[in-house]
Amino acid sequence: MPGLLKTDKIESRTYQEVIAASASSSNTLVVLPTGLGKTVIAAMVASMKLEEGKVLFMAPTRPLVEQHLKSFNSFLKVPEEEMSIMTGKTRPDKRYEMWETDRVFFGTPQVVENDLISGKVPLDEFSLVIFDEAHRASGDYSYNFISEKFSCQKLALTASPGGSKEKIMEVAENLEIENFEVRTEDDPDVEPYIQDKEVEWRKVELDDRFQKAKNDFEEAKRTQLKKLKKLGQINSVSNVHKGDLLKLRGQISAEMSKKDDPKLYKAISVVAACLKISQAIELLETQGVSQCYEYVQGLESDDSKAASRALNDKNFMEGKAMIEYLMKKDIEHPKLGELKKILEIEEDEKAIVFTEYRASAKKIAEKLGEKGIDATRFIGQQGEEGMSQTEQIDVLSQFDQGEYQVLVSTSVGEEGLDIPAVDYVVFYEPVASGIRDIQRSGRTGRQEEGAVIVLMAENTRDEGSYWSAHHKKKKMNRVLQELKNETLEQESKNRSLDEFNGSNKKDKDEDEKDKLEIYADDRENAVAKHLSRKDVIVNKQRLDVGDFLVSDRTAIERKAAEDLVDSILDNRLFNQLNEITQFEQPVIIVEGKELYSHRDVHPDAIRGALASITVDYNIPILWSDGEKETAELLESLAKREQEEKNREISVRGEKSPKTRRELQEFVVAGIPDINTKIARRLLEEFGSIEEVFNASEEELKEVKGIGEKTSKSIRSIIEEEYS
CATH class of the missing domain: 3.40.50.300 (P-loop containing nucleotide triphosphate hydrolases)
Known part of the structure; x- marks a missing residue:
């Protein structure tokens, strides 16, 4: 090496x-x-x-x-x-x-x-x-x-x-x-x-009270499925799973965008009710009473029609009552008791418990703590209770150093954890994903023998998830075997490494000189990516006015069609128009085609707003099909301004520049007909702002880019009395 x-x-x-x-x-x-x-x-x-x-x-x-x-x-x-x-x-x-x-x-x-x-x-x-x-x-x-x-x-x-x-x-x-x-x-x-990795499946059985609550929820779901069948959305109420409902929701949403049909609004509400009931069933089956209880309680503060449909169902309310009874009796999922038995491990051994839900991670860590086991959660960043990346690093360090014996992790712990001395990995529930199953299992058996234990509630979706992951892993292994002796032919559009290392490489300074430059608001990432693919230099920063700047005089406000209509309703549009007219040549880009489909705004009102933009504000409107075409329009505007008109970008009205040099350039570039590039030349020639302002017309004309007209204009603005 x-x-x-x-x-x-x-x-x-x-x-x-x-x-x-x-x-x-x-x-x-x-x-x-x-x-x-x-x-x-x-x-x-x-x-x-x-x-x-x-x-x-x-x-x-x-x-x-x-x-x-x-x-x-x-x-x-x-x-x-x-x-x-x-x-x-x-x-x-x-x-x-x-x-x-x-x-x-x-x-x-x-x-x-x-x-x-x-x-x-x-x-x-x-x-x-x-x-x-x-x-x-x-x-x-x-x-x-x-x-x-x-x-x-x-x-x-x-x-x-x-x-x-x-x-x-x-x-x-x-x-x-x-x-x-x-x-x-x-x-x-x-x-x-490869260290030996023993895989064991521990099955637990739900008792009659769990089964009673589960059956009540399933009957409530069946009632909603019958309504979907009556609405012509499904052919049978049997074997309709969560994935089927999510797919159906997407299909109905697509139909709703094409036609205004009350039956579709009802259907999508019924689908949402089915999904909410399905979630309650899944939590009860795979996680436990407290997680299901918290979810069902949350439906009572949910003012959606879907939540009302569930809560108004007799069977659902009977299931809810059983959950509340189990909570009062402090009866938890049998998995929790089995987990405590599994984690009766030696003092020098470590384990990771994987679970799908944060609420379960919290409950498991608490219950293990009551048992005298040093356990801590490891969860993602999102949400109120999320862990920052600094907190994640600290927890991993503490676990690695032995301050905790058990790490209770959500999916955030599945990728890349470098914890070689883990003796046990426990799946609190099987996962349907082959990739995630492999990643979870890979946390043990890295340097020493390890064990993988999968908890599974009998006759529940746990079993379906297990077999799904099992078949996916087998399929993945077959595919990998096929790939072993295959070589992917490189597409002709990709440059070879020889080209990269050879003489086709442009001189960096020359390349940069020829590139267009656009300022983009830092929230406009999608369009900025398309611009970057076109080899445009994109300066991302928070813009006070407009979404894009292509020159010192041209600012562009990008509006999705739906957002344009919403901004008419809440009066944002005309405030934004007043702001963007600070620029000599403002432009509006309207993106998308669904401009006149808004239910709350008559098309004539939208046409009136468009007329006002064009006539009253004298702002041209350009139309775009999507982000890619918007980027193409911006590129064309930048070419016209920077190549044909030879104009530079000068961001005015922004926060004060950070460096003294930038501040000096900013001040000089504020003179009419002076852009940032010429401001730099003036400062390089005369050494300071004071000397620039003291320079005569003849001295100013010595600077490249400044002719007689511009030098007169500079002297005029400096010498003219303020009134």
């Missing part, structure tokens, strides 16, 4: 060296069971690619990012000061500086995406980008956009890429993968490093 690798810190494993060698010359997806050293392989590849340029390593969360930095510090002979954390906790201006000066970067994808959109990442200086938890690279996840922007080599890492070949190939296509390195636990080169 190359000289940058601390070989004394890494156990020599042949499969890691083979994979690293393969991944060092082509875009590679590495699929490797959890605990077998994907980070070590990343460090090996990075040690080779650092000789050619910078390296970026991304992971979905800040705790994971910090974990990878710590690992690279121990694996690589790279000074610590040349490695940087790029997360939301680092100020943008500090990040922009680090992108230029440092060598190895560890970041969250959202932050990297924002800096790419802003044009602050020196793309041509990178030789390797690493995508951890690469199975996330689907849909509109940030990894996809980041992969588009970087032309250097890519390394993708995951333990569970997806349940179907289509899903895996979507990830591969999004990350421009050419080469697959797949290992399963059965491969001979990996098998010696």
Whole structure:
């Protein structure tokens, strides 16, 4: 291995060296069971690619990012000061500086995406980008956009890429993968490093009182399903599951957007009632009495028609009464008692308990504490009771150091936790996802033998979830076997690594000079991404007026069709029009086609507002089908202003610039006909604002971009008496 690798810190494993060698010359997806050293392989590849340029390593969360930095510090002979954390906790201006000066970067994808959109990442200086938890690279996840922007080599890492070949190939296509390195636990080169992992299913039986409440809720759901059948939305009331209801809700919503039919409004309300009842059943079956009780109590403060439908059902109320009785008797789900037995473990042993629900995590930690077991929750950031990333890091550190014996985690703990000494993993309920099942199980058996225990309530949806995950994992393993000997043909649109390293690379300064520049409000991320794909420099910041600026005189307000109508109703529109007319050439872009379908506004009122925008305010309106076309319109406006009219962007009315230099440029750029570029030239020529203002017409004309007319205008505005 190359000289940058601390070989004394890494156990020599042949499969890691083979994979690293393969991944060092082509875009590679590495699929490797959890605990077998994907980070070590990343460090090996990075040690080779650092000789050619910078390296970026991304992971979905800040705790994971910090974990990878710590690992690279121990694996690589790279000074610590040349490695940087790029997360939301680092100020943008500090990040922009680090992108230029440092060598190895560890970041969250959202932050990297924002800096790419802003044009602050020196793309041509990178030789390797690493995508951890690469199975996330689907849909509109940030990894996809980041992969588009970087032309250097890519390394993708995951333990569970997806349940179907289509899903895996979507990830591969999004990350421009050419080469697959797949290992399963059965491969001979990996098998010696796999610790025994005993998997046990513990079934518990719900007693008659649970069954009574469950049957009452199911009868209430059946009543609502009969109404859906009568409305022609379903053919049978049997075997209608939560997924079927969610799909039906989407279909009805799509129909409602096309026609105004009272039956559809009733149908979607009935579907919502079915979903609420289904949720109560699921909580009772898989979690326990208190979770179900809290949910049902919450329906009483829910003023929706769907909640009323459930609460007005006789059977539902009977089930609710049984739940309240069980709460008074302090009777919990039999899983909780079984869990306490499982966790009668030795003092030096550790366990992770996975559960779907935060309320369950809280209840489990409390009940284990009553039993004298040191347990703590590990949950995500969202919501009032969420844990910040700093709190998550602290909890993991305390667990690792032995302050807690049991970690009770929601799904946030399924990806990437580096806790090698976990002896037991307990699923409080099975999960239907093959990927999540693999990730949960991978938390044990990493360096020593471990056990996986799955709690399952008999004759409930627990059993369905278990078999769903089982079949998905089998299918995934078959797909991975197929991929082992396959190579994905690189599409012609992707540039080869040879092209990247060759003579086609533009001179950076020349490239930057030719680029268009647009200021975008930092809440306009979707359009900003489309602009960045067009190689436009996007400066993201909070704009006081308008959503986009393409020159010192042209501001654009972007309005979705629905938002335009809403802003007419609440009088926001005309306040915004008054603000944007501060600019010499304001523009409105209306996005979408459903302008006249609003039930509360007559089309004539909308037409009147459009007429007022055009005639009274003298603001042109441009029409767009969606975010992509909006970006194309903005690009055209920027070309006209910056290339044809030779105008610069000058953001006026913003907060005071941060640096003295920027403040000086800001003041001089406030002179009529002076943009930021010419302001810089004036200050460079004369040295200070005072000397600029004292310069004669003849001296001013010596500066490039200032002719006789402009020099006269400058002297006139400086000398004219204020009145």
